[in-house]
Amino acid sequence: MSDLTRLTAAELATALTAGEVSSVEVTQAHLDRIAAVDGDVHAFLNVDAEGALGEAAAVDAARAAGEKLHPLAGVPVAVKDVVVTKGQVTTAGSKILEGWVPPYDATLVTRLRQARMPILGKTNMDEFAMGSSTEHSAYGPTRNPWDLDRIPGGSGGGSAAAVAAYEAPLAIGTDTGGSIRQPAAVTGTVGVKPTYGSVSRYGLIALASSLDQAGPCTRTVLDAGLLHDVIGGHDPRDSTSLPEPAPSYADAARQGAAGDLQGLRVGVVNELGGEGYDPGVRDAFQKALDTMVAAGADVVEVSCPSFSAALAAYYLILPSEASSNLAKFDGMRYGLRVEPSEGPVTAERVMAATRGAGFGDEVKRRIILGTYALSAGYYDAYYGSAQKVRTLIQRDFAAAFEQADVLVSPTTPTTAFPLGSKLEDPLAMYLNDVATIPANLAGVPGLSLPSGLSDDGLPAGIQILAPARQDARLYAVGAALEALLLQQWGGPLLAHAPELAVAR
């Protein structure tokens, strides 16, 4: 069989079910690929070869014994390091959790294990998911497989780079303001932020609890649907988990793949795509939109005037919630403990010394910003106002979805930028998420898939948004557009990425 790492998860599942390959072969092929290229890419913070191969062998034995298995049984997966894994080191990209071995599994990890998917390892990320480039990881940045001198996006740059570099067919990401969709766009891959509550947050190291949502990072829309089907669904351990049953997202993707968009109303959001967006990114977006029109879609322009305040509201709500969530890192129960170099060793002073030594620059910046926004005298002007903007953004979405079935925009304003180029300017870094943030503030689902190459030869992404709980619509429309674009291109966009040097 040809290189197993180039197959999609759906193809691997078919081959495994048919007995054409074993899970051990598939898992070993990905471990070999990691060994060959991850020295350069650095998508992984740790790799669990023994655990992954052990599960793979068990799946192969179960299949040989005729056990009924989940369709994805034996297909390996990578997990972002913000998701806790029992017995496997989890750091969230922070020094304050260096070496921490969680005593429990996140619900989504439990579901991966129930489906019997070998977990290859934990992927790199900006510390506590704060960032858009993975440069804020305490363990060094991930590099973009398209150009190793450029960022892979963030915070989930590791998960996106892992699937883009064929180190894993599937990966788990989390998206608080774009951390699944923005890395997908700049690495030429697919990423989905589900409706808030679609995937349990139990066992995610919380950044901003009212915004965080886990979802799939893959190379195809169908693979994203398959993975979403595994990890989604109600969880009594997350009180914000949606209780109603969800349809199969893989089925929605399969139905959509016929490419018929007849009668679909596609809303182009005026506020997302004009000034500040690279011409090459806009061109790729326009070509994708033209493709949808040629397949029968009707384009309507929609206006969401409050989106212009989304970034400002987000950078008040997120730091406020983060400053509260990260208060648990006090040096008492887990992770790092640092004693002050002088003076009395009291709990409060140990906490301050620990956090001073254990948190990186961006984490300190956001905690202090959140502390400011929540402090006496500023609460109404900042946090209170930001929550009102949230209402206005929800109203904008509601009005837009009266006119359109889905909304579209470029996923990001630019393609992947060079490592280091925005590190000294936090505000410029924050602008990367301008198109993805509104979905988090309103809780609606969003999908990014490749729209084409920009004029610099790097991939750009198109974002599709649907109303809350209508994730299936994203998969249907996304799979349709993907099928049409692949016909035009004669193959996946990722085929245009240069081959990585292979370590021997």
Place this chain on the structure above:
Amino acid sequence: MSTIDSAEVVRLAGLARIDLTEDEVTRLAGELDVIVQAVATVSEVAGPGVPATSHPIPLTNVFRDDVPGETLDRDEVLSQAPEAEDGKFAVPQILGEDA
């Protein structure tokens, strides 16, 4: 809107329990001042008649049956603590000299 100077950063870092070096205080004061000015525009967007949204999907209270569940293994949890003693977390003295 107020500005964030070094003294304000020191006050906020104290509230957030984060020791900062002098260099960090200086740098953060400059950066946060720019960021706060950018985000301060939110107060001009929404009028007094707009209700606040704290959560993206409307929530109702969630109850569950009061049945015993599984708890984490104590020894596993304590094995990851900076310090443990007699099956408990060991922490520094909790009161300062002047308390």
